[in-house]
Amino acid sequence: GAVVSQHPSRVICKSGTSVKIECRSLDFQATTMFWYRQFPKKSLMLMATSNEGSKATYEQGVEKDKFLINHASLTLSTLTVTSAHPEDSSFYICSASGGARGNEQFFGPGTRLTVL
Amino acid sequence: SQQGEEDPQALSIQEGENATMNCSYKTSINNLQWYRQNSGRGLVHLILIRSNEREKHSGRLRVTLDTSKKSSSLLITASRAADTASYFCATDAENTDKLIFGTGTRLQVFP
Numbered sequence: 001g002a003v004v005s006q007h008p009s010r011v012i013c014k015s016g017t018s019v020k021i022e023c024r025s026l027d028f029q030a031t032t033m034f035w036y037r038q039f040p041k042k043s044l045m046l047m048a049t050s051n052e053g054s055k056a057t058y059e060q061g062v063e064k065d066k067f068l069i070n071h072a073s074l075t076l077s078t079l080t081v082t083s084a085h086p087e088d089s090s091f092y093i094c095s096a097s098g099g100a101r102g103n104e105q106f107f108g109p110g111t112r113l114t115v116l
Numbered sequence: 117s118q119q120g121e122e123d124p125q126a127l128s129i130q131e132g133e134n135a136t137m138n139c140s141y142k143t144s145i146n147n148l149q150w151y152r153q154n155s156g157r158g159l160v161h162l163i164l165i166r167s168n169e170r171e172k173h174s175g176r177l178r179v180t181l182d183t184s185k186k187s188s189s190l191l192i193t194a195s196r197a198a199d200t201a202s203y204f205c206a207t208d209a210e211n212t213d214k215l216i217f218g219t220g221t222r223l224q225v226f227p
Contacts, residue, residue, distance in 0.1 A: 006158075032213060034214070034215075041222070042219075042220075043204060043217045043218060043219050043220050044159075044204070044217045045119075045217075046214060046215070046216075049213070049214065091156070093158055093159070095159075095215075097213065103213055104161075104164075105213075105215060106161075107151075107158045107159040107160075107161075108158055109157060109158040110156070110157065110158045112156065
């Protein structure tokens with residue numbers, strides 16, 4: 001399958017700071033990237049869908065000013081958690097699809113965010 | 117919520133036994149997929165079954181789909197300790213690229 005990476009894999013930050021998480025498709029051009037959030041022992045909840053070069057589409061209940069998503073190239077999307085609070089602590093997973101890979105989503109390894 | 121339901125939530129079995137997990141969903145679908153997730157890791161795609169298929173096999177995995185009941189099952193035969201993980205079903209909402217995940221089943225296989 002295709003390779004999708006995330007960086008960092010773990011991040012601990014202080015309340016009030018902003019954290020940027022990168023999602024990269026390493027061996028294909030991803031026209032669409034998805035960002036999910038997963039609480040412990042829970043399922044993945046889609047936060048937003050981003051298409052290269054356009055604004056992200058956020059799911060109901062997800063604050064777009066809180067979770068800034070940029071998809072500036074066909075291989076990179078970033079999620080910035082602004083003014084993070086402890087309740088933002090979670091596991092964030094991205095997936096990528098598109099190009100020669102079609103509509104199948106390939107998932108990154110996830111980023112564990114802990115806000116103190 | 118559009119999220120699918122899975123049962124059981126947790127399943128503990130001995131190595132060699134079979135494990136069956138069930139998934140129910142709410143909307144019409146084009147396909148249904150099963151994923152595996154080891155603790156604290158990303159998702160690994162296991163198998164995709166299309167809405168016009170009723171059964172699919174891949175190695176020790178057997179997936180069934182009943183669109184009339186909006187349900188699917190994943191059977192892992194001759195389980196191994198390495199199969200210990202969480203398993204999620206995911207459906208695509210018709211005419212979208214989004215995936216809607218089920219609540220997941222945590223499988224523990226004891227050696």
